[in-house]
Amino acid sequence: MTGFLLLGPLLLRFATAIALMFAWRQIVWQRYISLVGEALAVTASAVLLWQVQTKGTLVMQAGNWAAPYGISFVVDSFSAMLLLVASMVGLGVSLFAAGSMLNNRLRFGFYPIYHFLLAGISGAFLAGDIFNLYVWFEVMIISSFVLLTLGGERSQIEGAVKYFTLNFLASIIFLTALAMLYGLTGTLNMADLSLRLAQVEQRSLVDICAFILFVAFGIKSAVFPLYFWLPASYHTPPVAVTAIFGGLLTKVGVYAIIRVFTLLFPWDAFIEQMLGAVAVLTILSGGLGALVQKHVVKSVSWLIICHIGFMLAAVATHNQQALAGALFYMVHDMVAKTGVFLATGIMYRLVASHLYSKMGGVMQKHPGWSVLLVIPLFSLVGIPPLSGFWPKLSMLIGMATAEKWWFFGAVLVGSFITLVVVMRLWIEVFWKPASQEEVVGFRYFKQYPTAKQGAMLLGMLVMVGCSLLIVYGAPQLQSWSLQAAEDLLSPQVYLEQVLKIGKEIEP
Amino acid sequence: MKSIILKAAAGFLLPLLLLFSLFLLLRGHYLPGGGFVGGLVASIAFVLHAFAGGMKKGQKYFPFHPGFLMPVGLLLAFLSALLPMVTGDGAFMTGLWYPHPVPVIGMLGTALFFDLGVYLLVVGVTLTIIFTIVEAA
Amino acid sequence: MDVIMALLIGLLYAAGIFMMFRRSLVKLIIGVILLGNGVNLLIFLLGRLVKGKPPIIAADAKVLVEGAYADPVPQALILTAIVISFGLQAFAIVLIKRAYKVVHTDDLDDINTREEEE
Numbered sequence: 001m002t003g004f005l006l007l008g009p010l011l012l013r014f015a016t017a018i019a020l021m022f023a024w025r026q027i028v029w030q031r032y033i034s035l036v037g038e039a040l041a042v043t044a045s046a047v048l049l050w051q052v053q054t055k056g057t058l059v060m061q062a063g064n065w066a067a068p069y070g071i072s073f074v075v076d077s078f079s080a081m082l083l084l085v086a087s088m089v090g091l092g093v094s095l096f097a098a099g100s101m102l103n104n105r106l107r108f109g110f111y112p113i114y115h116f117l118l119a120g121i122s123g124a125f126l127a128g129d130i131f132n133l134y135v136w137f138e139v140m141i142i143s144s145f146v147l148l149t150l151g152g153e154r155s156q157i158e159g160a161v162k163y164f165t166l167n168f169l170a171s172i173i174f175l176t177a178l179a180m181l182y183g184l185t186g187t188l189n190m191a192d193l194s195l196r197l198a199q200v201e202q203r204s205l206v207d208i209c210a211f212i213l214f215v216a217f218g219i220k221s222a223v224f225p226l227y228f229w230l231p232a233s234y235h236t237p238p239v240a241v242t243a244i245f246g247g248l249l250t251k252v253g254v255y256a257i258i259r260v261f262t263l264l265f266p267w268d269a270f271i272e273q274m275l276g277a278v279a280v281l282t283i284l285s286g287g288l289g290a291l292v293q294k295h296v297v298k299s300v301s302w303l304i305i306c307h308i309g310f311m312l313a314a315v316a317t318h319n320q321q322a323l324a325g326a327l328f329y330m331v332h333d334m335v336a337k338t339g340v341f342l343a344t345g346i347m348y349r350l351v352a353s354h355l356y357s358k359m360g361g362v363m364q365k366h367p368g369w370s371v372l373l374v375i376p377l378f379s380l381v382g383i384p385p386l387s388g389f390w391p392k393l394s395m396l397i398g399m400a401t402a403e404k405w406w407f408f409g410a411v412l413v414g415s416f417i418t419l420v421v422v423m424r425l426w427i428e429v430f431w432k433p434a435s436q437e438e439v440v441g442f443r444y445f446k447q448y449p450t451a452k453q454g455a456m457l458l459g460m461l462v463m464v465g466c467s468l469l470i471v472y473g474a475p476q477l478q479s480w481s482l483q484a485a486e487d488l489l490s491p492q493v494y495l496e497q498v499l500k501i502g503k504e505i506e507p
Numbered sequence: 508m509k510s511i512i513l514k515a516a517a518g519f520l521l522p523l524l525l526l527f528s529l530f531l532l533l534r535g536h537y538l539p540g541g542g543f544v545g546g547l548v549a550s551i552a553f554v555l556h557a558f559a560g561g562m563k564k565g566q567k568y569f570p571f572h573p574g575f576l577m578p579v580g581l582l583l584a585f586l587s588a589l590l591p592m593v594t595g596d597g598a599f600m601t602g603l604w605y606p607h608p609v610p611v612i613g614m615l616g617t618a619l620f621f622d623l624g625v626y627l628l629v630v631g632v633t634l635t636i637i638f639t640i641v642e643a644a
Numbered sequence: 645m646d647v648i649m650a651l652l653i654g655l656l657y658a659a660g661i662f663m664m665f666r667r668s669l670v671k672l673i674i675g676v677i678l679l680g681n682g683v684n685l686l687i688f689l690l691g692r693l694v695k696g697k698p699p700i701i702a703a704d705a706k707v708l709v710e711g712a713y714a715d716p717v718p719q720a721l722i723l724t725a726i727v728i729s730f731g732l733q734a735f736a737i738v739l740i741k742r743a744y745k746v747v748h749t750d751d752l753d754d755i756n757t758r759e760e761e762e
Contacts, residue, residue, distance in 0.1 A: 003592045003598050003599050004592060007599055011589070014581075014585055015585070017581075018578050018581050018582050018585060021577060021578035021581070022578045022582075024574075024578075060598050060599065061598055062598055062599050062600045063598060063599070063600045063601050063602065064598045064601045073599075131721055131724075135724060135728070138728045138732075142728075142731055142732065142735065145735055145739075146735075149739065149742070152742055152746065153746075154746045154747060157739070157742055157743045157746050157747065158743075158747065158755045158756070160739060160743075161669070161672075161739065161740075161743055161752070161755055164735075164736060164739060165664065165672060165676075168676055168732060168736070169664070169679075171728075171732075172679045172680065172683050175683045175686075175687065175725060176683055176686060178687070178721070179683065179686045179687040179689075179690045179691075180690060182687070182690055182691060182717070182718065182721075183689075183690030183691070183692075188717070188721075543723070543727060632731075636734050636738075640737075640738065640741070643741075
């Protein structure tokens with residue numbers, strides 16, 4: 001039964017995607033299949049999280065091949081938390097897409113590919129083998145290429161060329177690092193690698209491996225100086241696609257960084273300096289980029305980069321409190337970013353523009369929406385008591401106790417920039433009087449059929465609900481994160497679980 | 508491409524290549540071969556036919572859109588990977604084997620059905636890609 | 645043999661990256677393909693080269709002698725990587741075809757125009 005429990009979120013995504021491929025032409029049915037599949041995945045992930053919290057780390061060896069030789073799937077409380085949040089985000093975006101996505105794009109298979117993307121993401125969280133992690137990354141990346149180009153408009157193609165090139169390069173670099181790791185240790189199982197890398201005598205080679213892996217994951221999670229593909233491409237696809245990209249994709253890169261630099265490589269000064277310097281520069285460059293943008297989606301895209309820096313800085317601090325903050329921040333960030341991107345989609349449909357100069361008057365004309373959208377927008381900043389505040393507090397306390405004042409300052413500056421960007425957005429879009437007449441021929445929100453309006457509203461409500469749930473469950477989440485951070489920093493439990501179970505099966 | 512030699516040869520090569528692809532598929536578990544290679548060889552058979560006699564002729568051999576093979580292949584591979592989890596205590600993708608060898612095929616097990624799924628998937632994907640590119644050109 | 649392989653891999657990487665830095669979309673794809681092949685060979689090389697032996701341990705072998713069989717793991721990894729890069733390259737080719745149709749240029753510099761206009 002462990003198998004179904006552990007692989008549940010992954011298998012359900014695959015089953016949903018296959019069912020959706022059989023229903024390729026029935027786009028009405030596809031919406032329902034996707035919703036049911038995602039709702040089941042949320043349930044499965046919730047059960048998995050509950051089981052992991054009560055029983056501890058779960059392990060399954062694919063094909064019953066013992067641990068260092070076969071492929072392991074591992075869930076600890078870190079990955080279980082992320083799996084649950086990713087499914088909730090998936091459900092919200094699936095609902096929103098049911099309302100906002102054009103039939104034209106649905107006919108080219110938006111939903112099946114969307115579920116393959118989610119399968120790739122959940123696979124990456126489950127993988128206990130670094131080559132398997134690479135494969136799930138590819139599943140995710142290939143699906144994201146298709147989602148990005150679906151529709152084939154000029155701006156989309158232009159964005160996709162950059163996105164494709166950089167992400168392909170990242171895959172190649174990732175594979176290069178894997179080849180080196182295999183050459184050094186002769187294994188690819190992460191638990192086994194952790195033990196063997198500690199014994200390698202040529203430390204410089206290990207550091208080179210760490211650096212190459214960091215470059216690969218750095219491109220995927222958009223850190224300084226390799227982030228420029230992100231703002232060049234994220235504003236081009238339909239808003240549901242941008243929301244799922246902004247919410248989940250870069251965070252999978254951060255997950256990989258956290259996993260690799262806590263489990264695989266022994267922490268040393270080189271890794272700390274590398275992560276720390278990149279983190280501070282990422283926060284600053286992302287924040288400054290966000291400040292100068294005149295396009296709503298672009299400025300939020302730059303904020304993604306800025307906030308990736310927060311998590312990296314907390315990882316580089318390398319103590320339990322800060323790392324717990326980083327894990328909690330990931331949970332918050334997935335929900336908040338998706339919520340904000342969906343909010344930009346709603347704003348676009350309300351005022352017919354993405355540019356600050358042409359937007360305005362939302363508060364006056366749509367007070368109901370304003371009340372709803374204030375929650376994701378200000379969660380992003382972390383105004384207490386909204387969800388961004390608590391993880392940031394934990395990160396800052398951790399940084400202060402470790403006396404990493406550079407990180408402390410950078411996170412404060414980044415938060416301040418985020419506040420300025422979101423306040424400006426609020427003033428320009430909501431408070432400012434409407435600056436343009438109704439555009440003739442534009443499809444405003446009110447012109448959508450009621451069912452589609454309802455789907456978009458529900459999708460938005462799911463994200464707002466998740467955000468409030470994080471606020472309500474903040475103490476619980478913080479204690480889980482602390483526990484998960486402790487397990488990450490001293491990975492004995494992980495190693496024992498993965499390698500011990502292998503020994504039991506051996507005759 | 509108008510070549511009488513290629514045209515005549517393609518007619519003979521189609522069944523031969525298909526048979527060869529099945530051979531590769533079946534020997535794949537213990538020897539070089541397998542679903543991916545077999546699927547590529549099978550799709551080459553149809554692509555060759557399409558080259559020799561035009562796209563219409565190549566597609567004629569397919570009673571349905573090759574894209575339909577994708578979900579079928581995926582489902583087959585998915586179910587054969589899932590089966591050991593349903594029937595016993597086996598983990599995901601554990602091989603279940605029928606204890607007696609079957610003539611021609613050899614040992615029968617879930618691995619074969621997984622490979623068959625991969626075979627169908629590869630044929631579906633490759634032909635969909637190639638037919639779509641050629642049609643759009 | 646190892647040295648020749650290492651040189652070849654270096655050459656493939658260098659050529660691939662050089663091609664990616666050119667401005668033409670078609671050369672970008674060629675670079676991508678060269679890099680993909682280079683990394684596959686690198687996995688092969690770092691899995692230790694064994695000459696003329698299959699990745700199978702003989703049924704009657706009592707002890708495992710190094711060099712009597714090839715390591716099967718790199719071969720499996722390369723197969724997976726080849727399949728993935730096959731998919732990626734197919735996508736890339738369709739993408740540049742589409743890009744040429746929409747943007748009417750092969751020059752990567754001209755693809756940026758759109759952003760500056762906004």
